[in-house]
Amino acid sequence: xxxxxxxxxxxxxxxxxxxxISCRSSQSLVYSDGNTYLNWFQQRPGQxxxxxxxxxxxxxxxxxxxxxxxxxxxxFTLKISRVEAEDVGVYFCMQxxxxxxxxxxxxxxxxx
Amino acid sequence: xVQLVESGGGLVQPGGSLRLSCAASGFTFSSYWMxxxxxxxxxxxxxxxxxxxxxxxxYSVDSVKGRFTFSRDNAENxxxxxxxxxxxxxxxxxxxxxxxxxxxxxxWGAFDIWGQxxxxxxSS
Numbered sequence: 001x002x003x004x005x006x007x008x009x010x011x012x013x014x015x016x017x018x019x020x021i022s023c024r025s026s027q028s029l030v031y032s033d034g035n036t037y038l039n040w041f042q043q044r045p046g047q048x049x050x051x052x053x054x055x056x057x058x059x060x061x062x063x064x065x066x067x068x069x070x071x072x073x074x075x076f077t078l079k080i081s082r083v084e085a086e087d088v089g090v091y092f093c094m095q096x097x098x099x100x101x102x103x104x105x106x107x108x109x110x111x112x
Numbered sequence: 113x114v115q116l117v118e119s120g121g122g123l124v125q126p127g128g129s130l131r132l133s134c135a136a137s138g139f140t141f142s143s144y145w146m147x148x149x150x151x152x153x154x155x156x157x158x159x160x161x162x163x164x165x166x167x168x169x170x171y172s173v174d175s176v177k178g179r180f181t182f183s184r185d186n187a188e189n190x191x192x193x194x195x196x197x198x199x200x201x202x203x204x205x206x207x208x209x210x211x212x213x214x215x216x217x218x219x220w221g222a223f224d225i226w227g228q229x230x231x232x233x234x235s236s
Contacts, residue, residue, distance in 0.1 A: 037220040041157075048207060048229055049149075049157065054222035092157055096211075096221015100173045101147075101159040 002027050002095050006104035012112040013083045021107045023093035025074040030097070037096035040069055040078045043106075044089040052091075053078065085111060114138035114225055116208050121230030128198050128234070134191040134208030134227055142166075142186035145211035147223060148193050150204035150232075158204075159221075162211055163191070176202075198234045205229040 003026040013019045029036045040053040051060050053069035056076060066081040080087060088111060093104040120132040134146070147162040161172035161182045170182045181194040191208050209223035 031220070037222070039219075039222045041223070043157075048226040049223070050226070051212075051222060051224050054212065054219050054224075060224070090156075094157070094159075094221055096219070099171045101162075101221045103157045103159065106156045 001100055002029070002098050002102050004093050004095060004102055004104035006091075006093060006107050009105060009107055011107055011109045013080075013109060014112045015085065016082050019080040019083050019087075019109060021078045021091055021093075021109075023071075023076040023078070023104050025076070025095060027098070028073050029076075029095050030073060036072065038069075038071070038076050039094045039096065041092045041094060042087075042089050043092065044086075047089075049092065080109075083109070083111070116210065116225055116227035118206065118208055118227045118230040121206065121232045123233045123235065124198055125236050126198060126200055126234055129194070129196045130198065130232060132193040132195070132206055132208075132230060132232070134193075136189045136191065136210075139210070139225075141184075141189040143214045145213040145218075146184060146191045147209045147211050148182070148191075149207045149209055149223070149226075150202075151207070151229075152201075152204045155204075160193075160206070165215060195232070198232075200234050203232060203234045205231050 005024045007022045041049040043049045057069045090106045117135045148160040163170045163182045179197045183192045207229045208227045210225035212219040212222040212224040
């Protein structure tokens with residue numbers, strides 16, 4: 001199975017400051033069709049997960065443009081340019097390139 | 113409104129069975145792969161299984177193979193998870209999620225719609 005390793009696991013951030021989460025894969029996430037199925041989800045406290053980014057860098061409609069995804073092959077990053085209070089929660093990367101789909105452990109973002 | 117609503121969770125003894133349902137609305141259910149994802153209390157997310165649009169293919173994580181069965185009824189816009197031989201470690205919130213993979217385009221694993229989840233507790 002593909003193992004996704006996120007870092008850091010805990011991320012205290014001051015309001016208005018940037019934040020960055022790394023997601024490293026144990027195998028290349030490039031699929032045979034040339035696409036890379038690495039996705040990012042946000043789970044606010046007490047809520048269901050919500051998709052933020054799909055296929056590395058495609059931001060969902062309604063997701064603020066302060067969120068961005070980047071990376072390739074085995075190394076990926078989710079960046080928040082200026083953290084706001086509503087960004088508190090847990091962020092998960094997840095790969096759909098190979099079955100079984102797997103998630104990273106999650107990164108808990110909190111306000112300092 | 114596009115929506116997924118799970119039901120059927122509850123408390124069950126180890127070795128018991130439970131059937132979860134997920135009712136879809138607001139989109140053409142029969143056009144999408146669908147998945148189940150679970151989250152143990154205070155833990156991360158674990159993908160459990162998915163099922164193709166017509167139900168002809170299912171894929172699942174090894175830990176549930178032979179115990180869980182996945183099905184769908186496109187006429188009823190519903191997804192089902194039959195859980196047998198339940199173990200304490202199956203205790204979790206179970207979410208159904210729409211895999212953003214339709215008959216025309218696939219973004220594998222990019223679950224764009226999630227239900228609110230239903231809690232399954234396996235305990236004696």
